[in-house]
Amino acid sequence: MKNFLIILLALIIGGGGGYFAWKYLAGRGGEQPRSEAITTENYREPFMWGVNVNPSAVGNYNEDTWATQMAFVKNLGAQWIRLSFDNEPSNKFAIFDDMISYAQGQGIKVYLGLGSTKPILTIDDTYKDGYQVGHEIAIHYKGKIQYYQL
Structure with a gap:
């Protein structure tokens, strides 16, 4: 028992x-x-779902191409783009101002990469001149760009 x-x-x-x-x-x-499908709604910050973009050769920037790429980004559900700043064209700020403003107007955040452009790779004093280039870009985009890649 x-x-x-x-x-x-x-x-x-x-x-x-x-x-x-x-x-x-x-x-x-x-x-x-x-099991649920993985969507952007399932994630919250700090997870950053994004894609790397390049509108074309920056000196040949085209607004229609950029708008098409931003539509692709939104259709993917991405919240961020990684954009490499090209220091070469003389009108670089005008070009990048347009791209960044358009992306942010679509609700897409920009992660801006600074580096590997020809002038940065060929400068005489990497630390001094590289600092100057980075500082100039950071001041110009203060309050608009949250993250940079150096």
């Missing part, structure tokens, strides 16, 4: 524990847990 009571007690505890675990893991009042 003692063995019977021990087995019965073990079944009750095991069954109750299993039922509790099932309800706890399901978390939806008894519904089975389900």
Whole structure:
């Protein structure tokens, strides 16, 4: 009789524990847990879902090409773009101002990469002149760009 009571007690505890675990893991009042598609709604900051973009050779910037690329970004559900700043064209700020303003107007945040453009790679004093280039860009985009890649 003692063995019977021990087995019965073990079944009750095991069954109750299993039922509790099932309800706890399901978390939806008894519904089975389900796998959900990964979407931007499932994530919150600091997860940054974005894509790398390049509108074309920057000296040949085209507003229509850029608008098409931003539409692709939005259709992907991306919230960020990584854009490499090209220090070469004389009208670089006009070009990048247009691109950054358009992207931000579409609700897309910009992660701006500074580096690997020809003038930065060929400057005489990388630290001094590189600092100057980075400082000039950071001052120009103060309050508009949250993150930079150096």
